[in-house]
Amino acid sequence: MTAGQQAMRTHVVxxxxxxxxxxxxxxxxxxxxxxxxxxxxxxxxxxxxPPLSKSFLLAEDEPRLTHFxxxxxxxxxxxxAMVGVKVEAIDLAARRIALTYxxxxxxxxxxxxxxxxxxxxxxPGGERGLAIRTFDDASQLRQRLxxxxxxxxxxxxxxGLEVAAAAQARGCSVSVLDVERTVMSRSLAxxxxxxxxxxxxxxxxxxxxxxxxxxxxxxxxxxxxGRRLPADTVVCGIGVVRxxxxxxxxxxxxxxxxxxxxxxxxxxxxxxxxxxxxxFPLAGGHGVWESWKHAQDHGAxxxxxxxxxxxxxxxxxxxxxDQYGVNIQVVGDATGAAAAQVVDRGKRDGxxxxxxxxxxxxxxxxxxxxxxxxxxxxxxxxxxxxxxITPDRLAxxxxxxxxxxxxxxxxxxxQLV
Amino acid sequence: xxxxxVATTAAVPLGEMLGVSVNGFKLAIYHLDDDSFRAxxxxxxxxxxxxxxxxxxxxxxxxxxxxxxxxxRTGRALCEPLKRDIAVFAVExxxxxxxxxxxx
Numbered sequence: 035m036t037a038g039q040q041a042m043r044t045h046v047v048x049x050x051x052x053x054x055x056x057x058x059x060x061x062x063x064x065x066x067x068x069x070x071x072x073x074x075x076x077x078x079x080x081x082x083x084p085p086l087s088k089s090f091l092l093a094e095d096e097p098r099l100t101h102f103x104x105x106x107x108x109x110x111x112x113x114x115a116m117v118g119v120k121v122e123a124i125d126l127a128a129r130r131i132a133l134t135y136x137x138x139x140x141x142x143x144x145x146x147x148x149x150x151x152x153x154x155x156x157x158p159g160g161e162r163g164l165a166i167r168t169f170d171d172a173s174q175l176r177q178r179l180x181x182x183x184x185x186x187x188x189x190x191x192x193x194g195l196e197v198a199a200a201a202q203a204r205g206c207s208v209s210v211l212d213v214e215r216t217v218m219s220r221s222l223a224x225x226x227x228x229x230x231x232x233x234x235x236x237x238x239x240x241x242x243x244x245x246x247x248x249x250x251x252x253x254x255x256x257x258x259x260g261r262r263l264p265a266d267t268v269v270c271g272i273g274v275v276r277x278x279x280x281x282x283x284x285x286x287x288x289x290x291x292x293x294x295x296x297x298x299x300x301x302x303x304x305x306x307x308x309x310x311x312x313x314f315p316l317a318g319g320h321g322v323w324e325s326w327k328h329a330q331d332h333g334a335x336x337x338x339x340x341x342x343x344x345x346x347x348x349x350x351x352x353x354x355x356d357q358y359g360v361n362i363q364v365v366g367d368a369t370g371a372a373a374a375q376v377v378d379r380g381k382r383d384g385x386x387x388x389x390x391x392x393x394x395x396x397x398x399x400x401x402x403x404x405x406x407x408x409x410x411x412x413x414x415x416x417x418x419x420x421x422x423i424t425p426d427r428l429a430x431x432x433x434x435x436x437x438x439x440x441x442x443x444x445x446x447x448x449q450l451v
Numbered sequence: 452x453x454x455x456x457v458a459t460t461a462a463v464p465l466g467e468m469l470g471v472s473v474n475g476f477k478l479a480i481y482h483l484d485d486d487s488f489r490a491x492x493x494x495x496x497x498x499x500x501x502x503x504x505x506x507x508x509x510x511x512x513x514x515x516x517x518x519x520x521x522x523x524r525t526g527r528a529l530c531e532p533l534k535r536d537i538a539v540f541a542v543e544x545x546x547x548x549x550x551x552x553x554x555x
Contacts, residue, residue, distance in 0.1 A: 056531060102532060327518065330531050354516070361516070407515030411506035436507065440466050440484075 043068035043142040045340055046131060048121050050074025052326060053309025053333030054147030055103060060337035062111040070113045071139060076168060077118035079105050084326050086172035087193050088356050091179060091200035099169055124284040126302055143340055146281055146292055146307040147333060150274035155188060159250030163270035166193055175269065181205030183266040186255045188247055190217035192355045194271030195230065198239050199357040208239045209263055215243040223370030226389060226402050229382060237358055274324060276311045289313055291322045296346035298336030308336035314347060325353040350417045363410040366400030366417045367391060373399060377425045379409055396422045415439055454543065454550045470503030476553055478540065479503040481523045483510055488542045489523045490551045496528065496535035
């Protein structure tokens, strides 16, 4: 395609979150010269979501949105940002989307970065559980975190725990419940989840695992065994549902997410998907990742693909969480499910440590860092290189991981075992 | 501009970095693979984090918090989520001591 032909084309990005905004910006920076339209359902330009469950809830003054791209970036890159607009349907044959409040938009290529929405608690009164996804959600919750009041967080994932930490800091009486026995059970081995749980308990938060919630009634949460927990405020952090309806109605292949190849291409020609809504190829099948870094990187990658670059997605999953001033980072598979052994660098009862997950051949497949970003950065590179390492060296603080990695640039040399 | 002694060369092994505080400046000192020493501001331009807690690879430092990367020779921000470059400072090595030029 010549530059002249490209300049006549319109690329529409549906979804103005982390993935969609990064896609639009990366597409332009990678040289796409046509029209770019970025459509967002929320009535604000793209903003940072990570603080919503952290510093936002702790702010003394009324917190503000923080935009990860200055608003001027969109105008200077000639990206038309349409916010407060919902897309109703995609007409694949006519290459046109319909907008809810009337009208439509013709496109040559379309990116679906529609993200996800919080899963609702499916019990009587479940709608009273507050979820955090948007600025409005977080603003509403922040006003309810009043000292002396009781807060019950249903779901001990990262969001639920961050809210619990914030509520505790604001002087609320906080309990966290989960159907699993340990916290962060989807991403962390139980032996490490226990440490996070103890951190919360140390600060006065109560955790109860392996419990079912039967209902939310009056000022209490009713458990499966009939007990009632006082709850002025109930917060639900029980996972997400991906926004695939638009794609599915158009006949685009979906499962839990919208199915894409390593380049973000869906089953329909010229239609792409990126970020949390995209179900992309992983070793042993397809998967979805729910993290800030993935949304940013996958969005940018698919944006570049739409500008003509051919680059497959090949990242290692990574996320962080801040709780009570402890920086937690998880990279790769730290569930223990695929690990033959766990090697600690640093002491678990000390101020910082990193647990490395090794498979049967001593390849690093995951890590959990407790105030240990350098070790997690090293683990990320070891995972990328499928590097095997002697557990003793990994555990020895006198062995520099920087040196270990520098002296093992090829897989053959990496065999330090 | 003042030249200030910040560390001995032995304190910054090849391929590693060191965070120091001098005259109110938080600095990161890097010992690159070409055996040169470099210095930048140590605080990331995105959110508060010390780059010396992150990862040095070649001439790039990766922030420990959100994985933004800077070229420590030029200070250039190389990827998202970074929007602003970091300050770089001139470095001289004399008799095993690292000196950094700081604005007065």
